[in-house]
Amino acid sequence: MAGSANMVLGLLAMPNGSHSASWRLPGAQDGGAIDIGYQRRLVQLAERGKLDFFFLADSPSLRVDNMDVWSRAPAYQNILEPLTLLSALAGATTHIGLGATASTSFFEPYNLARQFASLDHITGGRAAWNVVTTANDYAARNFGLPRLPPHEQRYARAREFVDVVFRLWDTWEDDAFVYDHAAGLSYLPEKFHRTHHEGAVFKVDGGLNIARPPQGRPVIIQAGASETGKALAAETAEVVFGPSGDMATAIAFYRDLKGRLPAFGREPDALKILSGISVVLGESEAHAREKLQSWHDLVHPDVARIRIGQDLGNSLMDLPLDEPVPEDRIIEGAGQHRAYAQEIVAMVREGLTLREICRRYNRSRAFLCGTPSQVADLMEEWIGAGACDGFMLSPLSLPACLEEFVAQVIPELQRRGLFRTEYEGRTLREHLGLKRPENRAVPALADA
Amino acid sequence: MAGSANMVLGLLAMPNGSHSASWRLPGAQDGGAIDIGYQRRLVQLAERGKLDFFFLADSPSLRVDNMDVWSRAPAYQNILEPLTLLSALAGATTHIGLGATASTSFFEPYNLARQFASLDHITGGRAAWNVVTTANDYAARNFGLPRLPPHEQRYARAREFVDVVFRLWDTWEDDAFVYDHAAGLSYLPEKFHRTHHEGAVFKVDGGLNIARPPQGRPVIIQAGASETGKALAAETAEVVFGPSGDMATAIAFYRDLKGRLPAFGREPDALKILSGISVVLGESEAHAREKLQSWHDLVHPDVARIRIGQDLGNSLMDLPLDEPVPEDRIIEGAGQHRAYAQEIVAMVREGLTLREICRRYNRSRAFLCGTPSQVADLMEEWIGAGACDGFMLSPLSLPACLEEFVAQVIPELQRRGLFRTEYEGRTLREHLGLKRPENRAVPALADA
Structure with missing residues (x-):
């Protein structure tokens, strides 16, 4: 991929950034996470940088232990629910993809399929769903369980969940709704396909009450680090959050995961692997490191x-x-x-x-301290070495680190021909170079 | 209430209007229900009319029988999920309330509490939730059930569901988040209140990860026609969709329901009863009736x-x-x-x-055919007789009937001093004259 202008860049938009002291750093907005004006400015900044997508991590939970300690490092205590937030950001943007985490353990497939299909229509094809099983007991206790179900059980549910959601999205063929006034016919009944599913976890008999999403289906994201996670990703994911920090580990993961795709009849390019990076810019590497240490000290x-x-x-x-x-x-x-x-x-x-x-302590995170040119060098090196297809930017301080990145690193990547200078497509699939999936419910295809 | 400028007006925004032929009537937009541009124009029209709120009915289902018949009368086959849609409309409006139906039978309280709290924050206090148990088997079959649970069982779940959601909204006191940079303290731990609930249906042990909604809680709507429904409404509802058509029935319902409030320590004015009307305007009543018949004939x-x-x-x-x-x-x-x-x-x-x-056949609907002055007369009469506190407008054809109503009837109501000429408050509670609820989790209140 070296030299290609198709490097993928996503933004992990944590409330004030991913640093534990982010809320106290210069430019941080108090309660920005629930301020729709702040969120609009943030996503518009990412769109000015021509990023592929804006992304919200999530867990349906609140850590209710050690409340006094966490009052010193707020992160997810006071946030907008991601689907609601992304929908509110749709009208403030025109091109950037909008993705969010939603848990297969604590949602119903029908509700989730509807909401993501709706988001895809509202955004004109810019939605992405990060499929997670959720890994904390705080969430379980909000949903009537004393603790999380075991890993294998969560993944079995996730696999079936994704299948049901895919079927629901295929309820209607793309050209089902015709609104033929003269004939008095609004849709072609033969282009409706009933969803019949009876699985170990879910039973669904019906169909979705919304036209097929503009992207066919929203882009599917996963984080698959475990063996079960990688297996599910190889079958269904289109974007995967891969390992950061150590390049050899990243290359091994990249080869492993891409190598699993042909078994599912998929081209290696049908899945993009992104490595997480937290960039700290300075006039020199030493200057950037000092800046980072001053944040740690807070x-x-x-x-x-x-x-x-x-x-x-x-x-x-x-x-x-x-x-x-x-x-x-x-x-x-x-x-x-x-x-x-x-x-x-x-x-x-x-x-x-x-x-x-x-x-x-730096938690093995790829804290990338340096000048814009050093940062671009490293990004180019990772792409060239086959360690990833792009990066999830996880700015330590928002909006400051993103402003700097957009002003200083993006132009450097563009000069090197590594990143787009304008959006070429309109949908997230087009930005990522992903095919629009066929409708699996269409008889001709189903029979083939 | 006669002569008061506090008549409540809500809009039931069905895709192209509530008439079976609405999609074929002049000005109807094909697929408008999933077109965010159309929806924005619609809500902005309602806001120009100074309406209290814009409302979306819903069922998480698709009627999958008689697909050929329904292709002749599309309504809810192709719609955006209401919470996603309302969130996308927030930025296109500044004052009008935004309400939607969401089912207590097919959602989880934690997810619903988060999404409505988020909508209330995004809109600056304009959210409303219509609490329904959902009355169709098509929905049940999308969620693993062969048919709906019995009425009493659905209402028992609804009652507990609402209680859990209210508790979750009260997780944080209004002034919990302080973002005190000097002290390094983002929230006051003593203003967090853990939700402990163990009921017949739900167990929740945790708390909501979002600040208390601007309105304390979103406005609660119900349709309570049954005895169980009225009992739940008297305890929790703030807006109720009451009967239409026959004034004597409406007056009896009004007295019955308002009379039940004191038993729950509530003032009669803490609940607004709205009667549904579908207005057809003409230069004369006969002209309006001809117009309506021409629609029926389609x-x-x-x-x-x-x-x-x-x-x-x-x-x-x-x-x-x-x-x-x-x-x-x-x-x-x-x-x-x-x-x-x-x-x-x-x-x-x-x-x-x-x-x-x-x-x-007119399905007992209050099809109100007449001149603007006749329509205003009847609305004034109903309010004056104590039959309702206001109306749910259910335009038969959208946007046409709403455009006419805003241009011709609203000014007449304003001239008579029956309806506002400008929004006075900013939140939906303020438009409706409803108090902001106290936080029930605050120890001083809980002990009292």
Whole structure:
């Protein structure tokens, strides 16, 4: 893909950015997450940068433990529900794709199919759905369960959920609604296809009350890191959030996942793998690193140590900040993400104090500190090496980091011919170079 | 209420209007229901008329029988999901309330609470939720059930559903989010209230991840015709769609329902009862009636007789159009709505042909044919007699009937001092003269 102008760029729009101190950084807007004026300015900024899509992560939950600690690092306590928000942003934009996470564990397929189909119509074909099973017990408890169902069970439901949603979107053929006034005929009955589904989890007998989405179906996103996740992604996903940080890991993931597509009759190019990056720009790399350290220093120590404890898989809340962390706090294999835990273990073994670890811990994130040209170099290198098809920008501070990126890095990528200078298509599928899917309910196709 | 400028006016925005032939009438836009540009023009027209709110009826279903008949009278086959649509209309309007039906039988309280809270934030306090249990088996079959649960069971779920949603909206006190940069404190933990609910249907342990809605809670609408429905309405509703057509029935309903409020510690004025009207304007009453008859004549006979058969409670599809309907088709008590069935039975007993019945049947709807002055007279009379607090306008043809109503009837109501000339408040509660509810989770209030 090196040298192609088709690098994909998405924006992960966290309320004030992805840094734990983002809400306190210059330019951050108080309560911006629920301020529709702020959100409009943000998505319009992303559209000025010609980004492929604007994306909202989500969980239908609130962490209700340690409320005093999280009051120091607000993130998802006060946010607009993503589908409602994206729909409100539709009229403020004309080209940029609008994507959101919605959980297969806590929605009904019929409601979700309707809402995403509606969003696709409202935006003229710019909707994307990030299929997740949701991985936290706080959400489960909002929906009558004491804890999450096991991983395999969630994925079995997800697989069936996606299938049902795909069928519902295919209820009507593209040219079903004719509105023939002279004949008094609004649709052609033979272009309606009833959805009959009886599965292990869902039973649906009926059809969707909306015309087929302009994109055939909204673009399907997934984050598939697990084996089950990768299997589902290879079958259904069109955009995948892949690994960040280490290029060799990214290349291995890229080859693995793309290699699975032909088994499902799919071209490798039918799925785009994006690597997450958090760019910090400066006049020099050192300057950018200083800037980042000054942000880290604004994180409350309680927030830092509760996060580090979670990633290590053992609480550190009772320890004094200015003494080394005892090695007996290390429990082999306790953290959910191996790479995160390893970073912490190394610092504990070095004998650093808890405060020092809090200051230095970077959670393996691809914090990319440098000049615009250095950042463009690295992005070009990753694409050229076959580590990804593009990037999910996860700005640490919003709107500041995005303003800088759009003003300084995008033009550099454009000069190098790596990124579009204007939108060429109108739908998100067109931006991404993805085909519009056939309607699977059409008899001729179904028989073939 | 006579002489008050507080008459409430809502708009029932059916795709092309509520007439069976609406899609074929002059000015009707093909597929307008899924065209966001058309919907924006419609809501802006309603806002120019200073209406209290714009309202979308809904069912999460598609009638999948008789697809050939319904192709002659499209209504809800191809519509945008209401919450998604209202959110997209928020930015196109500044004052008018935005309400929608959402089913307690086929949503989860957590998802619904989030989406309506989000809509209330996005609109600056203009959201309304019409609480329904959904009364059709087509919906049930989209959600894994062979048919609807019994009426009592649906209402038991609805009652608990509403209670859970109210609690979730009260998760945060109004002044919980402080964003105190100097202190590094984004919210006051003591102003968070965990939702603990263990009921017969729902278990919720957590809280909502969004600040309390600007209106405290969105305005609650109901249609409560049944005894169970009226009981729920008296306890929780703030707007009720009451009976149309016969004034004596409307007055009895009005007195009955308002009389039930004090038992729940509510003032009679805390609930507004609206009567549905479909206005057809003309230079004279006769002219308006001719116009209406010309619309009826555009309804395909199959559509008319399938509808009449449903209202009668017995199929008429096999009968010849130009012969009288045999009296043995009348089954006592078979139709769901007694008044509808009675209108048909009378015409059958009169010996009318099926085609004549199709032409004349008016489904007891308050088709109000007349000059602007006659229409205003009748509206004034109903308000003055204590039959309702206002009206749900159900234009037979959109946008045409609404354009005429805004141009001809609204100014007449304004001249008479019956309706506002400008919006005075900003929220829907302010338009309706409804109090902002207290947060029931606040300890001082909860203890009192």
